[in-house]
Amino acid sequence: MKYVLTIVALFLIKVAFAQSESPDFLQGTWKMEGKESYEHWDKLNGNTLKGFSYKLKDGQIVIAEYLDISKEANKITYTATVLDQNHGVGVDFLGTKTDSVFIFENPQHDFPKIIMYQKLNDNEIFVQVSDGQQKGFSYKMRKQRPQVAHKDTTVSNPNFDPILAQKLGGDDFGMKNYFLVILKTGPNKTTDKDFINQSFRAHLDNINLLAQNGKLIVAGPLGMNVYNYRGIFILDNIPSIEEAKEILQTDLAIKNELLDYEIFNWYGSAALLEYLPFSDKIWKSKP
Missing domain, CATH: 3.30.70.1060 (Dimeric alpha+beta barrel)
Structure with a gap:
């Protein structure tokens, strides 16, 4: 409950401009507490983080969405591209930073309008997804040790490395x-x-x-x-x-x-x- 109260308070803070910093602490693989849901992030260069979220089904990876955090000058943008939605077009959220909290907002989007990442420590992050009012959910994620990539059942290439493919931003054909x-x-x-x-x-x-x-x-x-x-x-x-x-x-x-x-x-x-x-x-x- 204390995390929810903290985030509600942060949503009320109006930041005059988007910070140029990016949430580099997201690098690595994170597991949602109590569920077989994951996010993996790589730092592509000084301006770009690439990620994807996925679930495990029968020990195999099923990708849900591709993620991107990019910064240019004083603007930082979070882009979520959900599979089989919006004709493959990503949705952009403008980011602001307060201490260890990154808030990404798109008031015109139906849901979510706000996505928040907070670093709790080196091994835990807190995530909240919200419409900015009553509708939303939150969860903690814990950093995972490096491991062999999970098998994606949609892949025909036995050498396919999904983490590398996402890091490089390639499509299904590489x-x-x-x-x-x-x-x-x-x-x-x-x-x-x-x-x-x-x-x-x-x-x-x-x-x-x-x-x-x-x-x-x-x-x-x-x-x-x-x-x-x-x-x-x-x-x-x-x-x-x-x-x-x-x-x-x-x-x-x-x-x-x-x-x-x-x-x-x-x-x-x-x-x-x-x-x-x-x-x-x-x-x-x-x-």
Whole structure:
């Protein structure tokens, strides 16, 4: 009862803006007290937590929903995608933080309108789901020790790793949507060497920054060709082509029109993300 009273009080707190912190304490597998219901969370990068909830039936996993917590600037968003509901479209909840409590709200949604996670200690969390008034429920979850992934009866691949698949954000085919950018020579024909060098130095620095922020996973130059194509980017975690174009304008060589680009939707393996940790271990010097 004391937890319910605590959360009711927290719901009355009005926070002026969403905090930029994310609930990293959620990483791992959690079991609902007294039930065979679980949540598993992975930290995909500095801005994204990926998770899914599932139940065990006859010792096998049955996934109920996919979860995502992402932060950008001062906004943190919780997205729940429930299987066989809402045509596969996720529902967003805007997050705020008070001490060890994260509250995610969507007043326009029918139910729930509020989802709350509170860290009790390193091994326990308290969760409440509510309409903000009388309807709702709450429960405690306890952290589980690492274990072999449960078997999903919908899977035909004997090597399927559901935790890895969810971490990488792949669909049932292990694929996901990206933006493929082909860089080409731009219309600016300046011969100012200092201007060119500064622009391309910033171009390389921006590549590193986008990679660190989880927005770019592949970049590299192309050999000489008749199309004046210079290189490629593969952009990730970007919801629309308009936002992708805005992000490309952070590249000074593109902004200064030394480079131009063509951009395409590209459907490729979600496993591309796995190469990034290894790529950081094999270079001797950066360009």
